[in-house]
Amino acid sequence: MIAMQYEIALPADYDMEIIRERVRTRGHALDDFPGLGFKAYLIRDTQYAPFYVWNTAAGMANFLYRGGGFQGILASFGRPVVQHWPGVAFLRGDATKANYATREITRLAPEANPIDVVGNLALENTPGLHSAAIGVDPRTWEVVRFSLWEEHPGEEGVYEVLHFSEPELGSITAG
Template sequence: MHAMQYEITLPADYDMGIIRTRVATKGHLLDDFPDLGLKAFLIRERGEDSPVNQYAPFYLWSRPEGMNSFLRGPGFQGIVQDFGRPDVQHWAGLSYEEGPASAVLPRTATRRRTPVPASAAPADAVGAALEESRRLAKAPGAVATALAIDPRHWELVHFTLWDHLAPEEPGERFEVLHLSQPGRGNLGKGRQW
């Protein structure tokens, strides 16, 4: 499993209805994309639990070939044409778990990025993060949760989809506009570290 996200921060007065319409008309195009486990079409709106307007889709890929195909394909090129080329963050998957609300379409998501201190042994930091991920996966309202790591910058990312307003978990909160999940069953449940 591979996690990927890009963030497009928009002007403070940007009409987020434009993004909502874009997702409503184009989101379904990834509903059968090869090697895509899931894509959560995420936004944050300034003044609503966020300091910025942002479009920030989050992807879980079952194979890197799917991610590569998407980045060279017309969908991502449309993003580049309309908003400029964003930095694409990506992480190696550590775990994926379905939650108690796994049959429900998510309404919100949380993402928490945590640096691994230079003094910490990677195995110990990942072990503690895996325990946290298991806790999140069991939380009421959790649809699914993923844990991944960027070993270049030694950063962990927890990503959780929720069936309701996100609970008071640390991290950024997003609204889910659409969920494409053609290969969600291929993400390899459980620990991958």
């Protein structure tokens, strides 16, 4: 499993209906993309920030480098930084819909042993959870915890899920 996200910051006066329409008309393109566990098409405030969980590095490479969809982002918004985290844990919750998303990024303390920290990372199934993933970037030693929810989780900084492509959701494994 590889978690991946890029964030496109839009001007404060940007009409987010443009993004909503883009997702309405193009979002289905990845509904059966090989190697993709899922893609959550996310927005919040003036930001478009899709989040992916890839089952294979080949699927991610096809998307980014072989005309598998990323060309539309490049043409419309330029080349964003693509964050990615090798997967450590994945949990499929009980919720049937993914309507909201949260992301938490924390940096490992310099003295922390990655083996100890990663070995203790875990996900708990809580009511309303659709799915959750944890990944670690060994370049920066940042841990990302990404969760999808059926109902708004009641915290700040929550993303709205405009579309959810899940071609290989049932095949996601981590670690």
